[in-house]
Amino acid sequence: MKKKAAFLFNPISGPYRLIPVKPMIERFVNRDLYDFTIIDTEYQYHARKLAAEFASKNYDVVFAVGGDGTVNEVGNGLIGSNTALGIIPCGSGNGLARHLGISMDPFKAIKWLNKSKVVNIDYGKIAGHPFFCTCGVGFDATVSESFAKAGSRGVVTYLENVLKEMITYKIEEYHLSSNYGFDETVDAFIVNCANADQWGNNAYIAPNASVQDGELDITVIHPFAAVDIPLMALQLFNKQLDKSRNVTVHKFKKLTITRKSEGAAHFDGEPIMLGTKIDIEVVPLGIKVLIPDKNRYL
Secondary structure, X not given: OOXXXXXXXXXXXXXXXXXXXXXXXXXXXXXXXXEEEEEEOOOOOHHHHHHHXXXXXXXXXXXXXXXXXXXXXXXXXXOOOOOEEEEEEOOOOEHHHHHOOOOOOHHHHHHHOOOEEEEEEEEEEEOOEEEOOXXXXXXXXXXXXXXXXXXXXXXXXXXXXXXXHHHHOOOEEEEEEEOOOOEEEEEEOEEEEEOOOOOEOOOOOOXXXXXXXXXXXXXXXXXXXXXHHXXXXXXXXXXXXXXXXXXXXXXXXXXXXXXXXXXXXXXXXXXXXXXXXXXXXXXXXXXXEEEEOOOOOO
């Protein structure tokens, strides 16, 4: 029996908006395996609404054709259903897709779905908002807020916002308390909570994170000197950040972050304003995802 599938296409996502992904889907998806439809999203949260509608119609899989923001929206719409989340990565970072072993080449990503399998993975919640890759507060949240207001997308725009915010950013104090007894007040540049191992672009903020261990990883980047930046950048892209003298890493199931004033946070790179107390938790094996059949690492 054919599987019912929907491809939800974000037409403004990342660097691939000029690549003819739709014709690739039409041509290379095996029609003996899939009966599918392709729909453009038209506004924020449209993908979430559409995904929920397809799940209610018992579709087998709904694909997010876009970046991490599109993945988050589609995943949100599928939570609690038997419909799997599929990903054709067309964004700037593609953090979850990279962790799941999905090719960054849209052509290859489309072809692998003809030989794929469904597995259950964890997801997290920050102040009740589901996330599938990472969330956090601090500098990366400030950059996410700035990036969302930028007139263009892509890695270059993101790096421009990093440099702009770095000039004026002020370190904040956080109290961190987890279910495993981690209870500490720290000055931190970044407090990141990860389900997957990276932000995207192979920047491994949580090198030991797993999406099937029933836990999240908290990575605290403490204040550092400018001289430390080259080594930390090298460690970030070589799965060695946890070995930095300026970084601490812990596992948790539930975490409360308390800060002195409300401000920016992010989930899967999407900015959100939250208050002084932020609760974060894991939902074990709470969503189905489609991954390459040969993938063994989650």
